[in-house]
Amino acid sequence: MISQPASVFIVVFTAINIVACLWLMWWTARTRVAASDSSNEGAGKTGHVWDGDLEELNNPLPRWWLGLFIITILFGAGYLTFYPGLGNFAGTSEWSSAGAYEEQIATQRATFESRLASLQDRSLRELAGNSNAMATAKNLFSANCAGCHGSDARGAKGFPNLTDSDWLWGGDEQRLLETIAQGRHGIMPALGSVLGETGVNEVASYVVSLSGGKAPADWVQAGEKRFAMLCVACHGPDAKGNPLLGAPNLTDNVWLHGGDFASVRATITNGRDNQMPAHQDLLGDTKVKLLAAYVLSLNEPAMHAAN
Numbered sequence: 001m002i003s004q005p006a007s008v009f010i011v012v013f014t015a016i017n018i019v020a021c022l023w024l025m026w027w028t029a030r031t032r033v034a035a036s037d038s039s040n041e042g043a044g045k046t047g048h049v050w051d052g053d054l055e056e057l058n059n060p061l062p063r064w065w066l067g068l069f070i071i072t073i074l075f076g077a078g079y080l081t082f083y084p085g086l087g088n089f090a091g092t093s094e095w096s097s098a099g100a101y102e103e104q105i106a107t108q109r110a111t112f113e114s115r116l117a118s119l120q121d122r123s124l125r126e127l128a129g130n131s132n133a134m135a136t137a138k139n140l141f142s143a144n145c146a147g148c149h150g151s152d153a154r155g156a157k158g159f160p161n162l163t164d165s166d167w168l169w170g171g172d173e174q175r176l177l178e179t180i181a182q183g184r185h186g187i188m189p190a191l192g193s194v195l196g197e198t199g200v201n202e203v204a205s206y207v208v209s210l211s212g213g214k215a216p217a218d219w220v221q222a223g224e225k226r227f228a229m230l231c232v233a234c235h236g237p238d239a240k241g242n243p244l245l246g247a248p249n250l251t252d253n254v255w256l257h258g259g260d261f262a263s264v265r266a267t268i269t270n271g272r273d274n275q276m277p278a279h280q281d282l283l284g285d286t287k288v289k290l291l292a293a294y295v296l297s298l299n300e301p302a303m304h305a306a307n
């Protein structure tokens with residue numbers, strides 16, 4: 001929908017154009033008749049002369065050309081009656097590109113759902129072992145997930161690797177379904193102002209040391225105490241994380257935001273706010289299920305081999 005004045009402008013402008021075309025035809029036809037009517041020497045000429053002998057003739061428009069012109073005008077008028085085009089006038093056929101799109105999407109969804117109806121009540125594990133279902137799921141992944149998680153699902157900085165059996169939010173069937181359907185929001189609070197410069201250095205040293213990284217021993221020791229006070233509530237007393245909060249395991253040398261000293265420092269100082277969008281409304285039950293099965297299959301490659 002466009003504004004009323006714009007709509008009126010388009011209707012009037014289009015009407016003027018069509019009328020002008022008709023008038024142009026009538027006018028050229030009329031002058032031709034007038035010129036050829038006279039039987040004197042100037043018949044069929046406009047009287048315009050250049051360079052002494054170069055004369056402009058006034059021949060009739062070829063009939064086929066005139067015919068095409070008329071057909072074009074009639075077509076235009078017909079089109080504008082049937083289809084939307086004249087401002088806000090919807091056309092007598094009530095056709096719209098948005099409507100056609102909706103219709104196609106609905107048909108496509110219905111076909112998809114019915115084609116996969118037989119898969120509805122299979123378990124994720126069964127689906128993960130079904131190579132046809134997984135071929136479809138791979139396409140779904142490319143279209144909906146690869147943009148963030150990578151086409152090989154190995155992730156990138158800030159986007160978790162989905163193939164390493166190392167989970168922020170848990171990797172069992174129910175958790176995977178929930179993650180994809182409802183999305184996840186991982187929030188690591190900014191603790192820079194609480195800890196201060198030295199405090200951040202110490203606790204970052206401790207975190208780095210947990211996965212075998214090198215750090216000054218006195219910082220590591222002081223950091224361990226701070227960790228016990230500030231971090232265990234979410235990351236757990238053994239720093240192995242908590243899937244209910246999406247708090248990562250800090251001991252396994254698998255990093256979402258980087259495991260070098262500077263990155264760990266930045267995470268602790270500024271916090272992280274990381275979101276996996278919900279896909280239930282976008283994709284519907286069957287597709288969410290297929291994708292959960294696909295993620296499962298990526299972590300148990302033997303399933304593919306079995307088929």
Ligand code: HEC
Pocket residue numbers: 141144145146147148149158159160162166167168169170176179180184185186246274275276277279291292295
């Ligand atoms: C806009 C980017 C984006 C898209 C699109 C996206 N994800 Fe995610 N996904 C994320 C982020 C970011 C996280 C990590 C959330 C966090 O830090 O807690 C995540 C987390 C996950 C997790 C949890 C991983 C774990 O370790 O627990 C799974 C499973 C997952 N995504 C699967 C998918 C699937 C399947 C799709 C396609 C339907 C998808 N994602 C689409 C950004 C995205």
Ligand code: HEC
Pocket residue numbers: 168185186187188189191203204207226227230231232233234235245246247248250254255256257258259264267268272273274
């Ligand atoms: C309120 C809960 C909470 C507290 C308290 C908390 N964290 Fe976190 N932390 C998280 C969550 C959730 C994430 C994951 C953020 C994401 O999904 O991007 C995280 C991520 C991290 C990461 C990034 C890990 C990676 O793989 O890149 C580090 C490092 C970290 N936390 C260290 C700490 C330290 C050190 C403390 C204490 C000073 C601390 N956290 C306190 C919840 C918490």
